[in-house]
Amino acid sequence: MLRTDALTRLQSTGQYALELEAVSRHFGALVALADINLTVKAGERRAVLGSNGAGKTTLFNAITGDFPPTTGRVRLFGEDVTDLSIHERIRRGLRRTYQISLLFDGLSVVDNVYLACRGASRGRLSLRRPKPDDAMTHAAETLLDAVHLGAERESLVSELSHGQQRQLEIALALAGAPRFILFDEPAAGLSPTERSELIEILQSLPTHIGFIIIEHDMDVALRVAESVTMMHNGRIFKEGNPEEIENDPEVQELYLGGGHA
Numbered sequence: 001m002l003r004t005d006a007l008t009r010l011q012s013t014g015q016y017a018l019e020l021e022a023v024s025r026h027f028g029a030l031v032a033l034a035d036i037n038l039t040v041k042a043g044e045r046r047a048v049l050g051s052n053g054a055g056k057t058t059l060f061n062a063i064t065g066d067f068p069p070t071t072g073r074v075r076l077f078g079e080d081v082t083d084l085s086i087h088e089r090i091r092r093g094l095r096r097t098y099q100i101s102l103l104f105d106g107l108s109v110v111d112n113v114y115l116a117c118r119g120a121s122r123g124r125l126s127l128r129r130p131k132p133d134d135a136m137t138h139a140a141e142t143l144l145d146a147v148h149l150g151a152e153r154e155s156l157v158s159e160l161s162h163g164q165q166r167q168l169e170i171a172l173a174l175a176g177a178p179r180f181i182l183f184d185e186p187a188a189g190l191s192p193t194e195r196s197e198l199i200e201i202l203q204s205l206p207t208h209i210g211f212i213i214i215e216h217d218m219d220v221a222l223r224v225a226e227s228v229t230m231m232h233n234g235r236i237f238k239e240g241n242p243e244e245i246e247n248d249p250e251v252q253e254l255y256l257g258g259g260h261a
């Protein structure tokens, strides 16, 4: 599962998975993102933290193309993708999970992942009925094991717990060889046990897959990330490793001690 060779190759080229250069996003008079400069190395795991309205989701939207930036450039693995569609960014290995569920409730767990694998493949428009030993079915099952849902393969999504549904969303994001994933608050609403499982799943992702995680749960964020970006009022106000961020007096004042829910 680990692709250390690929990771080493990427890192030795010094390639960035993501580069944001002077990215801003305005909604009318409101400046949701102001002059964001951010780089994330290939394979790096970064947490983006900040209070409500800090601009975290808008940042994700600018990266994916859901709401392109008002000004600035976005580069993915060295390629300028600012003017590319969401789908073209997905084809280049970018994935995202949302705060709201995008699962098909009436389908089985394995069918949800199968459809995601198929959607990410070249033959996605084929009407050919897949054979039972289809490589994509195998890929779907491998992904279910990676998110600890192998035993729930045939369950309907509607029968899963909230935590299991979040795990399934991670499996969907892993479909079709992603290179970089944006996780939007994957721990929201999880029980302590489900959080531990989530941490384990995120820590076990193949090492060549980098990610950014937006997370209000500091324990989850600081345990899965090696670097942290703090946002406030649409700006980056601090970057560091988890220990530096946790011990930073300004961060404690603004975020940890500031009554943030």
Ligand SMILES: Nc1ncnc2c1ncn2[C@@H]1O[C@H](COP(=O)(O)OP(=O)(O)OP(=O)(O)O)[C@@H](O)[C@H]1O
Pocket (backbone or CB within 6 Å): 027, 030, 031, 032, 050, 051, 052, 053, 054, 055, 056, 057, 058, 059
């Ligand atoms: N589509 C939109 N139209 C108008 N304003 C928006 C839109 N999306 C976000 N905003 C505003 O931009 C600012 C940043 O919002 P954003 O959702 O990015 O913050 P956030 O850090 O993700 O907050 P939260 O932690 O609550 O999800 C907020 O003031 C928000 O009201």
